[in-house]
Amino acid sequence: MLKVGLIGCGGMGDTHNKALKALSQSHEVAVVALADCRKDFLDSAKELWPEATTYSLGFDLIDSEELDAVHICLPSYLHTEHALRAMEKGMAVFIEKPVCITEKDCKRLMEAQNRTGAKIMVGQVLRFFGEYIYLKQVTDSQKYGKLQTIEMGRKGGDVLWGFEDWFHDEKKSGSVMLDLHVHDVDFLRYLLGAPSSLSVKADRLSTGLINHVRTDYRFGDIPASAEALWDVSPDLPFEAFFKATFEQGTLEFNSRGKPTLAFRPNNGDAIHPLSKKENTGRNLESPGPYYQEDKYFIDCLIENRPIEQATLEDGVEAVRLVFDEQSLVDE
Ligand SMILES: NC(=O)c1ccc[n+]([C@@H]2O[C@H](COP(=O)([O-])OP(=O)(O)OC[C@H]3O[C@@H](n4cnc5c(N)ncnc54)[C@H](O)[C@@H]3O)[C@@H](O)[C@H]2O)c1
Numbered sequence: 001m002l003k004v005g006l007i008g009c010g011g012m013g014d015t016h017n018k019a020l021k022a023l024s025q026s027h028e029v030a031v032v033a034l035a036d037c038r039k040d041f042l043d044s045a046k047e048l049w050p051e052a053t054t055y056s057l058g059f060d061l062i063d064s065e066e067l068d069a070v071h072i073c074l075p076s077y078l079h080t081e082h083a084l085r086a087m088e089k090g091m092a093v094f095i096e097k098p099v100c101i102t103e104k105d106c107k108r109l110m111e112a113q114n115r116t117g118a119k120i121m122v123g124q125v126l127r128f129f130g131e132y133i134y135l136k137q138v139t140d141s142q143k144y145g146k147l148q149t150i151e152m153g154r155k156g157g158d159v160l161w162g163f164e165d166w167f168h169d170e171k172k173s174g175s176v177m178l179d180l181h182v183h184d185v186d187f188l189r190y191l192l193g194a195p196s197s198l199s200v201k202a203d204r205l206s207t208g209l210i211n212h213v214r215t216d217y218r219f220g221d222i223p224a225s226a227e228a229l230w231d232v233s234p235d236l237p238f239e240a241f242f243k244a245t246f247e248q249g250t251l252e253f254n255s256r257g258k259p260t261l262a263f264r265p266n267n268g269d270a271i272h273p274l275s276k277k278e279n280t281g282r283n284l285e286s287p288g289p290y291y292q293e294d295k296y297f298i299d300c301l302i303e304n305r306p307i308e309q310a311t312l313e314d315g316v317e318a319v320r321l322v323f324d325e326q327s328l329v330d331e
Pocket residue numbers: 007008009010011012013035036037038041056057058059073074075076078096097098123125161162163179
């Protein structure tokens with residue numbers, strides 16, 4: 001039985017907790033330890049695993065338990081210290097995105113992985129959404145011809161649910177740039193490699209926090225853009241989107257669309273390439289993306305395979321590109 005500890009039982013901790021529970025139906029895996037400093041969140045997570053040992057602090061869980069893996073679903077500024085401590089104890093580590101929020105921490109994480117050989121995966125979950133998998137496949141195979149241009153993005157309401165309001169503190173979240181925008185940045189790197197040039201526009205709330213970013217890139221001869229917004233109001237419904245123009249037509253995704261994905265050929269009627277089952281959203285059952293992401297991590301551990309998808313290096317390269325973008329934003 002693969003023994004997993006879940007650290008942080010807030011929004012994403014709950015998502016991974018449910019995904020791991022669903023996975024335990026078919027895999028020899030169990031969450032045996034849970035940590036959250038808010039008792040109500042801890043109690044609610046424990047409902048799925050009544051046998052689990054509970055801790056209020058993530059460090060206590062790591063220090064006290066002998067585990068195969070931990071899931072770190074803490075506010076972003078706490079990822080590095082917990083990941084380092086778990087690696088030193090020989091645990092595999094799943095770290096939510098953004099993997100970390102400073103260059104110094106990128107170096108510390110890479111150094112510790114090289115030294116300990118720990119298996120690490122970063123929660124760059126777009127790589128597990130059916131629509132983005134399809135985009136990657138048709139770009140690589142040139143099914144619709146060569147990719148010409150791509151726009152991506154995600155927009156949502158103001159983020160009010162975080163523990164001690166950590167999202168609104170740039171030193172804790174890295175603003176909308178490291179929190180939301182990093183998803184599209186990672187996917188663009190996965191699709192097209194490192195950009196050859198970029199320019200950035202950002203807007204701030206009256207508090208000074210960046211809540212909107214739009215970056216224009218060139219990947220060789222391919223123009224691309226990515227936009228992310230935390231609206232001033234909490235009410236804006238979340239939407240993620242991309243529009244990829246190929247020689248033979250346009251592939252469009254909108255998470256609020258029904259269906260979410262359409263290919264519009266230059267000549268002819270639109271087609272909807274994925275079946276309803278493959279359109280993924282925040283579905284926690286197979287084949288939902290968070291389930292698939294956790295399944296990939298757990299399969300790699302059970303089958304003793306290297307982690308090749310959403311690696312620590314991928315997570316680090318994504319945040320480093322965002323650091324480059326941040327350096328271009330006016331104070
Ligand atoms: N992949 C995605 O789609 C996605 C979506 C949302 C958030 N995230 C990422 O997931 C991470 C967590 O975000 P969230 O929305 O779940 O935040 P959250 O504030 O809802 O949850 C964090 C939890 O950590 C707990 N906590 C804080 N310090 C602790 C400590 N020292 N020990 C134990 N528990 C502690 C808090 O009580 C809280 O319940 C962030 O890095 C965020 O960027 C990823």
